[in-house]
Structure formats: C-alpha cells, structure tokens
Amino acid sequence: MASRVSLKSKGKSSVGKVSKGMDDKSTxxxxxxxxxxxLKKAKVITHYGFIPLVIIIGMNSEPKPQLYQLLAPx
Amino acid sequence: xxxxxxxxTAVLGEASAAASAKNINEVGKKVDYMNLPxxxxxxxxxREALMSLKPEFFExxxxxxxxxxxxxxxxxxxxxxxxxELPSQSAETIKIPTAHYEFGANFIDPKLMLFGRVLTDGRxxxxxxxxxxxxxxLKANAQLTNEPHMSHAMFNFDYKGKDYRTQxxxxxxxxxxxxxxxxxxxxxxxxxxxxxxxQHRKSGLGYAVRYxxxxxxxxxxxxxxxxVALSYVQKVxxxxxxxxxxxxxxxxxxxxxxxxxxxxxxxxxLRGKIDSNGCAAAFLEERLNMGLNxxxxxxxxxxxxxxxxxxxxxxx
Numbered sequence: 001m002a003s004r005v006s007l008k009s010k011g012k013s014s015v016g017k018v019s020k021g022m023d024d025k026s027t028x029x030x031x032x033x034x035x036x037x038x039l040k041k042a043k044v045i046t047h048y049g050f051i052p053l054v055i056i057i058g059m060n061s062e063p064k065p066q067l068y069q070l071l072a073p074x
Numbered sequence: 075x076x077x078x079x080x081x082x083t084a085v086l087g088e089a090s091a092a093a094s095a096k097n098i099n100e101v102g103k104k105v106d107y108m109n110l111p112x113x114x115x116x117x118x119x120x121r122e123a124l125m126s127l128k129p130e131f132f133e134x135x136x137x138x139x140x141x142x143x144x145x146x147x148x149x150x151x152x153x154x155x156x157x158x159e160l161p162s163q164s165a166e167t168i169k170i171p172t173a174h175y176e177f178g179a180n181f182i183d184p185k186l187m188l189f190g191r192v193l194t195d196g197r198x199x200x201x202x203x204x205x206x207x208x209x210x211x212l213k214a215n216a217q218l219t220n221e222p223h224m225s226h227a228m229f230n231f232d233y234k235g236k237d238y239r240t241q242x243x244x245x246x247x248x249x250x251x252x253x254x255x256x257x258x259x260x261x262x263x264x265x266x267x268x269x270x271x272x273q274h275r276k277s278g279l280g281y282a283v284r285y286x287x288x289x290x291x292x293x294x295x296x297x298x299x300x301x302v303a304l305s306y307v308q309k310v311x312x313x314x315x316x317x318x319x320x321x322x323x324x325x326x327x328x329x330x331x332x333x334x335x336x337x338x339x340x341x342x343x344l345r346g347k348i349d350s351n352g353c354a355a356a357f358l359e360e361r362l363n364m365g366l367n368x369x370x371x372x373x374x375x376x377x378x379x380x381x382x383x384x385x386x387x388x389x390x
Contacts, residue, residue, distance in 0.1 A: 043225060047218045050200045054179040054188045058147030061181070065143035073141075 110237035113263035116253040117241075119282050122291045123305035126317035126336035127347050129357040131373045133157055136386030148390075150178040150191075156384065167380050196220045209234045248272025261287055267297075300325030313338050317347075352377035365390050 059065060114121065134156010142148040154176070157169035178191040189201040202214040211234070216227040228245040243251035249272065255265030263284050270277040280297035288309070295303045300323045307317040315336040322329050334347030346356040355373040362368050371384040 043218060043227075046200065046216065047196075047198050047220075050198060051177070051179050051190045051192055054181050054190050057188065058143065058179065058181045061144065061146050061183075063144050065147065069143050070149070 107259075110257035110260060112234060112237055113239060113255045113257045113265070113284070115232065115239055115241065116255045116265050116267060116282065119255075119265070119284055119293050119295060120303065120305050120319075122307040122315070123293070123317050123319050126307060126315055126345060127319050127332055127334040129345050129371075131355055131357060131371045131382065132384040132386070133159075133371075133373075133382035134384050136369065136384065138386070138388045138390075140388075140390035142390065146182050148180050148182075150176075150180065150390075152176040152178065152191075165378065167378060243269070247274075255282070261285055351375070359388075 055070070059067075059070070132154075134154060136156075137153045138150065139152070140148055140150040152175070153173075155173040156171070158172045160168045160170060162168045174194050176191050176193050178189070180190075181188040185205045187201070187203040191199040193199075196219065198216070198218040200214075200216045200218070202212070204212045206212055211230075211232040213230040213232065214228070215230075216225070218225045218227075226246060228243060228249070230244075231242045233240045237257040239255050241251075241253045243249070243253075245251075249269070251267065251269035253265060253267035255263055257263045265282045265284075267280045267282070268278070269280075276299070278298045280295060280299075280301075282293065282295040284291070284293045286292070290309065291305075291307045293303075293305050295301070302320075302322045302324065304320045305318065307315060309315050315338075316334070317336065318331070318333045320329075320331045329350065331350040332347050334345065337344045342358060342360040344356070344358050346354075348354045353373065353375045356371075358370040360368045360370075367388040369384075369386040369388060371382075371386075373380075373382040375381070
C-alpha cells in the first residue's frame with residue numbers, strides 16, 4: 001500500500017502516465033491526465049495538419065485542380 | 075338584406091367597410107406573430123455599426139494575393155511590413171517594426187467552410203464552419219502558437235429555430251457561454267447571454283436588444299461586466315450610411331462615443347470616423363481594376379500623439 005501511495009504521488013507531479021488505482025480518486029485523476037495528453041496531441045496535430053488538410057480537401061473537390069496550379073504564382 | 079338598406083347609407087357603409095377591412099389587414103399583418111423572421115446571430119448584433127465604424131486599420135504596407143484554384147478552393151499569400159504595436163500598460167505606445175509573410179488556404183462549400191492562415195513565426199489561425207444538419211451548425215476558431223499557454227480555441231454550436239437562435243460556446247481555459255436571441259416583432263429582437271470563465275473565475279450575464287427597419291438599425295447591449303454598448307446606424311441612401319456608437323463601462327467609468335460615415339460608391343468604399351478620445355480615422359478601398367484593390371488607412375490619435383498611415387494592394 002505504501003509503495004502504491006508513493007507511486008501515485010509521483011504520478012501527480014509528473015505529466016506522464018499514472019498507474020491505475022482501484023479507488024475513485026485516481027480514476028478521475030487518470031481521466032484528467034489522459035484528457036490533458038489527448039488535448040496536447042490534438043493541438044500539435046491541428047497546428048501542423050490543418051493547412052495540409054484544407055489543401056487535400058481542396059485538391060480533391062470538383063473540378064479537380066492540377067498540382068502545378070498549387071505551386072505556380074499565376 | 076342588402077336590398078332593404080337605403081342607397082346613401084350603402085355607399086357610406088362600403089367606404090367604412092373598406093376602411094375597417096384595411097385596418098383589419100394592417101392589424102392582421104401586425105398580429106402575425108407566428109411568422110416572425112429569424113433574428114441575426116447574437117454575436118453579429120452590432121454588425122452594421124462594426125462594419126461602418128471599425129474597419130481593419132493598419133500601419134505600414136500590406137499586400138494580399140488570393141489565387142482561386144477552383145470555385146471552392148483558394149490559396150492566399152499575404153505580406154505585411156510595418157510597425158506592430160505591443161500592448162503596454164503605460165500611456166506610451168511601443169512599436170516594433172516587423173515583417174511577415176502569411177500563407178492561407180480557404181475551402182468554401184455551402185456545408186463546410188475551412189479557413190487557415192499560417193504566419194512565418196509559426197502562428198496558425200484556423201476557422202471551421204460546418205453545417206451538421208439543416209439547423210445545427212458547428213463553428214470552431216483557433217489561434218495556435220508554438221509558445222506554451224498562448225493558444226486559444228473556441229467551439230460554438232449554433233441552433234437556428236423558426237424565430238430564435240441559440241448558441242453554446244466552449245473555449246479553452248474552461249470558458250463556457252450560452253446565448254439566446256428571439257424575434258419579438260418583425261422589427262424587434264431581444265436576446266440574452268451568460269458566460270463563465272473558469273480560469274479567471276469570472277461569470278457574467280448580458281442582455282441585448284435590436285430594432286431594425288429598412289432604413290435604420292438600433293442596438294443596445296448591457297452586460298454584468300459593466301459594459302453598456304449602444305449603436306445606431308441610419309441608411310441615408312443606397313450609397314451613404316451614417317453610424318454612431320456609444321460605449322460606457324459603469325465599473326471603470328470609461329466612456330467612448332464615435333460617429334462615422336460609410337460611403338459605398340461604384341469604384342470605392344470610404345469609411346471615416348471620429349471618436350471622443352480624439353481619434354479621427356479613415357479607410358479607403360478603391361477598385362482600380364477587376365480584382366485589383368488599392369487600400370489606404372489613416373488613424374490619427376491626437377490624445378496619444380500616435381499617427382498611423384498604411385497603404386496596400388489586394389489582388390484577387
């Protein structure tokens with residue numbers, strides 16, 4: 001029990017994964033940590049992937065534009 | 075029965091019948107509360123006043139090039155060179171000369187709209203608007219930066235009813251907001267909003283009223299954060315609109331009033347305003363050719379002794 005408590009307290013200070021406990025306190029904690037991690041990953045994905053996503057959706061819309069039109073200035 | 079009535083009274087009777095029929099028609103038009111028009115969204119309450127009094131003033135040089143690849147998809151390249159103002163607490167304005175290039179991609183569909191802009195320093199400005207069903211719309215707005223804790227995102231769910239609109243807002247930093255606006259008569263709509271900001275531990279309530287006819291729009295908004303905002307826009311003719319705006323904060327006793335005009339001409343659009351803070355500003359957009367627009371912006375702040383002039387060109 002003592003080792004589990006100390007593991008939990010380490011988990012509270014670090015942002016990484018936490019060992020799943022048996023009682024309610026650590027499931028909500030776990031949920032918070034996972035949702036934080038998911039939000040951080042979602043932010044990075046959106047930051048790098050939003051403009052490529054728009055370009056992919058646009059290049060696949062009708063009438064399909066050609067690739068050179070994407071890069072050429074005119 | 076009609077034959078028994080003498081002819082003189084018959085004519086009078088017809089006239090009065092016609093007059094009362096007209097009255098009933100007018101009253102009938104007024105009383106048609108079941109068919110009121112849908113009001114404008116709550117955040118666009120001051121739309122006309124904002125369009126006339128707050129164009130995007132800038133300082134420096136701006137060049138925007140939009141290239142359409144097809145009807146729905148377009149890319150944009152934008153260059154800006156000029157001093158950027160840093161928000162400072164003191165009375166002095168601090169300006170830093172910057173230059174940046176912004177690349178953007180837009181996809182506009184009746185059901186889905188994607189708008190993305192990325193700057194050379196890595197900042198992304200993204201907007202998404204998606205019609206999930208006929209009446210429900212999802213809007214998302216995000217400003218993402220590489221610096222930690224400086225990114226913002228906001229999600230809105232809008233539901234459009236027959237003569238009302240509701241909106242639910244969720245933002246990062248535990249920001250929750252909800253608003254409701256309802257058409258009460260064909261010209262008048264009333265609305266209210268409530269928001270809660272978890273990070274700053276603030277919550278607020280606000281009410282809004284909007285009265286519009288073909289010729290004028292008058293709006294008023296009160297919020298428990300201490301803000302009172304009134305605006306009035308009069309459409310003097312097809313080409314000319316005059317607008318006035320009054321903002322008062324009863325907590326900090328801050329008052330700003332401004333008066334402006336908006337001339338929409340065939341080849342140009344000129345907007346000018348003067349403020350009670352001693353700030354006079356003007357914004358001109360002139361159409362030189364098909365797709366080529368020349369922009370001039372001037373903002374003279376006599377109180378702070380800050381004079382800003384900008385020019386630019388927009389292609390496409």
